[in-house]
Amino acid sequence: MTNEFVLEAITREFPESVISSSEPYGMLTIEVKKDDIKKIIHYLKDSSLGFNFLTDICGIHYPEFPDKEIGVIYHLHNMMDNFRLRLKIFMSRENIEVDSLVELFAGANWMERETYDFYGIKFKGHPDLRPILNMEDLGYHPMLKEYRLEDGTRTDKDDNMFGR
């Protein structure tokens, strides 16, 4: 199994869905349309491509790109052929909703809850979408870039001299 082979298979099956692809540090990375992510992963899991393992789901925030502000990154693994794949989707802040993968992988439940907790991404069809690591009444999603790590009201910590 090679990067070209997998990319070709996905492009052939979902010609409208693939937006771009790259191979950072050798791992095939495909950006796909947000609305198609579930059916693509369903296909990857159940077809002969055999991506039977969901390694990871996490979010990312790019405040400088309003159309693609919030991203979700999926790492999949075909254990038989020992092949890893990364899928990405992006969305705007107004339309921050994507299909849940809990029906496909039981492990997606907590991964999606964690992503929701940190980035506020709503996973459609998730059975129990609540914050998991933070308090439920926290009221915001702390990994978004607009929240500073340190208390912004403090004046005794001036980091300007430290390149931050």
Added chain:
Amino acid sequence: MKDNSLSNILNQYESKEQIDGQLYTLNLGPTHPATHGIFQNILTMDGERILHAEQTVGYIHRAFEKISERRNYSQITTLTDRMNYCSAPINNLGWHMTVEKLIGVKVPKRVDYMRVILMELARIGDHLICNGVTGMDSGAITGLTYMFIERERIYDMYEQICGARMTTNMGRIGGFERDFTPKFHELLKDFLKTFPPRFKEFCTLLERNRIFMDRTIGAGAISAERALSYGFTGPNLRAAGVDYDVRVAQPYSSYEDFDFIIPVGTAGDTYDRFMVRQQEIWESIKIIKQAYENLPEGPFHADVPDFYLPEKADVYQKMEALIYHFKIVMGETDVPKGEVYHAVEGGNGELGFYLVSDGGRSPYRLHFRRPCFIYYQAYPEMITGSVISDAIVTMCSMNIIAGELDA
């Protein structure tokens, strides 16, 4: 898939009166001596039997991913220590390998072998405590006290490398801060000689112990299919019969040079998890022996002046060394743009680092793929229907480390 929801379970009871008379809620945790960490299980019990379980995590969430976005790459090492503190060197060195992959550094063979030795020592320490505590939770405390002594000897070796024992901050980007000390060699040789007979004694204490077997066989079982669906890796997946090991599937740090096998179980129950860890300890000893006997001569770090602190004596006398020292300490070193996922076989399973760099001094995004976070999700499914004493042993045999669960 079995419907484990509380409503479905309650439907099985004939009337409300029957439920009121029989069921009660038990809070196991957040701080309970038998949960080995701060997490809560809200159990719906019918006598001794668990009908429904719901777990709550996050009690020691420390926002490591957010903090990482403000720290430079070397400073993140200390965060990784504090995730799985039972095998901190694996976390450390895994992180350094991720950064090395990003910046494109190839480390000398000696560094690879030194890493293998330390990571396997960490694995032994991790497994010893997990298995010792599994014994303790089933009533056999003797084994744990013996194995704690052995883990202390491993910690003595860590102390020789970095001065610390638990949160080790052991490696550096590009290699190690210092070479193995003569005392380390002495301790390692002694360990390799005297540990196997002592460990064998521990094996005889529990492996064929009738009481221990009765308590663990069939307890907290999970099938290979469900384990894969949940994203299990490491000993917990191998106990269910899947021979996936990152060290073999995607070798790093020269693991391909060593001869070892992947122990697997069949039933995925507590006993199999215990046995897989027992056998992995023997395999780790085998790997350490091979790595130590063939330990290459040469430098103990790569030539990466942008990331590896120069010798202190040079800093005082050479301009370049002073500049590099300053740049590293003040976090002024830029890294390439890019994204990288690197996984190592942690004490508990696939420990992954997903790192996105925008070229700045800190990661733009760093996500830890923490195996404990994955396992604990399956816990209610594994204990529903069992008695509470089985649930305790099951949790222990899964080796849930609260620091890694919450990160």
